[in-house]
Amino acid sequence: MRDWRGGLLALLTLAGTGSAAAANSPLKPCRIDGIPNELRCGSLQRPLDPARPDGVKIDVHFVVAPAMARNKQPDAVLVLAGGPGQSAIELAPLMLQxxxxxxxxxxxxxxxxxGTGRSARLDCPDDSKLPLTEQLDTAAQLRRLDACRATLEKLPHGDLRFYTTTIAMQDMDAVREHLGVPQWNLEGGSYGTRAALEYLRQFPSKVRRTVIDGIAPPDMVLPASFSTDTQAALDKxxxxxxxxxxxLREDWQKLLASLPRTVSVAHPMTGKPEQFTVDRALLLRAVRAPLYQPALGAALPAAIRAAAQEGRFDGLFGLTSAFAGRKGMKLAMGMHFSVVCAEDAPRLDGATDQPGADxxxxxxxxxxxxxxxxxxxxxxADFYKVPAAPSPVLVLSGGADPVTPPRHGERVVQALAAGQPARVQHVVVPEAGHGLTGVGCMRDVIFRFIDAKTDTAALPQDAACATRIPRPTAFQPVREGSPQ
Structure with missing residues (x-):
């Protein structure tokens, strides 16, 4: 949902048993690029269709970063990836830091x-090396996705109905049993917060603590809320x-009014200039991506002005490429649409989000x-309901987040805190973007929350060190002849 080159993106009724676990692969020493220490890798065989345990099987792969100390705690931390469509294993180097x-x-x-990473991945061909004119043509994008869907459906695991969050969380619990973990500490970001809430709903007694960062609740209706939330972040x-x-606002409206227009921009992969047409949808996607990170967003004003007043679009699309090029950002698009089309799209007609003006x-x-x-x-039906928290939950929101702003966190906190308000805390960092785990001292706040010996000591946490962080100052390009 975040890559302008990709067009659309700017998101078991049977648990494993002891005997089933024995039939699956043992943990083996392994290495992952970006992680210096030796890890343990394994997989667990699961039925594609939970109602047919003797039918098609898939292998769910996992990696364990063993505790460094000998006297380790039994409650492991389960990291739930975002997207939907991100690989948790590909995110491991970043999250381990x-x-x-x-x-x-x-x-x-x-x-x-x-549907992601090494687990029956539902991937579509990478179109980032196509000419920009092909990448950015909406009709061509839809044709590529239709062809991708037809190809995926021919795979042995290609029944796309069985990649919902509900089924996937039953896989997660089967892995918990396989590893002998009595309770997880859940840590989920973005779509991973929806996954965490669904795991918490199905397996409340198997969760010790929960951190949800950038809340995408089950009732969100993702494609509708995109418009509302991105507009609010851009206006802010x-x-x-x-x-x-x-x-600047006049520049922005002038830029919108000038579209469609033909521009020349250096291809992000080859550096060669290419001409293509920028229409309204393409511009809006390009602006959305850097809003996720205020440090990138600080360069947006200069980029908007350069495009509006001078016709130079390299800055806008360069910012978008910088965001999309981060490690772990690639999504398994087949899994992405299998989740969104099942959980969000059927509720689009009833969505109450007010579309953004732009x-x-x-x-x-x-x-x-x-x-x-x-x-x-x-x-x-119960998937869309958030029950009262059975254990402490730390909810994190960025006030400048263009996709999961605090309004979603507030709704979830109200449901989780029903009858037990002391079990839930909502930390809002007003000038932060999408995801607080990497912001300032928040990793220390998360550590104290999970490491606390008792539920009473876990909450509330003092997060003032993060909430006072200011918005980055706007980038101003150095012009020829200006003082250095």
Whole structure:
């Protein structure tokens, strides 16, 4: 949902038993690029269709980063990836850095959710090396996705109805049994928060603590909320930099009014200039991506001004490429649409989110077109309900987040805290973007929350060290002849 080159993206009734576990692969020493220490890798065979345990099987792969200390705690940390479509194993190098203190006395576990990474991956061909004119053509994007769906459905594991969050969380619990972990500490970001909430709903007694960062609740209706939330983040950024860039809102509206237009931009992979047409949808996607990270967003005002006043678009698309190029950002698009088309798309017509003035319905319309022919799995009615928290939950939101802002966290906190308000804390960092785990001292806050010996000591946590972090100042390019 985040890569302008990709077009659309700017998101078991049978548990494993002891005898089943014995039939699956034991943990073996392994290495992963970006992690210096030896890890343990394994896999667990699971039925594709939970109602047919003797039918098609898939292998769910996982990696364990063993606790460094000998006197380790039994409650491992399960890291749930975002997207939907990210590989938890591919995110492991980054998350191990952020959760290194927890890894001293606790195992960190990374499970590739079914449809991602090494677990029956549902991937579409990478179009990042195509000419920009082909990458950015909406009709061509839809044709590629339709061809991808047809190819995926021919795979042995290609029944796309069986990749819902509900089924995937039953895989996660089967891995817990396989590893002999009595309770998880859940750590989920973005779509991983939806996964964590669903695991918590199905297996409340198997969770000791939960950290959900950038809340994407089950009732979110993702393609509709995109418009509302991105518009709010863009308006906030324009207002924040109004003094440094007077007339920025007028520049933005002038830029929108000038579309469609033909521009020349250096290809992000080859560096060669290419000409293509920028329409409204493409521009809105390009602006959305850097909003995820305020450090990148700080360069947006200058990029918008350069495009509006000088016709130079390299800055806008360069920022988007910088965001999309981060390690672990690639999504398994087949899994992405299998989740969104089953859980969000059927509720689009009833969505109450007010479309953004600029963003309108283009995301909702695009997803509706793809999901019209995408197979849909069954989603239980209770999936959309968030029950009261059975154990402490730390909820994290960035006030400048363009996709999972605090309004979603507030709704989830209200449900989780029903009858037990002391079990839930909502930390909002006003000037942070999407995801707080890497912000300032938040990794220490998370460590103290999970490491606390008692539930009473776990909450509340003092997060003032993060909440006072200011928005990055706007980047101003150095012009020829200006003082250095």
């Amino acid at each position: 952020r959760l290194s203190r927890l890894n001293n006395r606790r195992d960190l576990v990374f499970i590739d959710q079914r 950024l324009i207002d924040a930099h109004a003094k440094t860039f007077p007339g 963003y309108g319905r283009f995301d909702a319309d695009m997803y509706a077109r793809v999901c019209k022919t995408w197979p849909r799995g069954d989603v239980p």
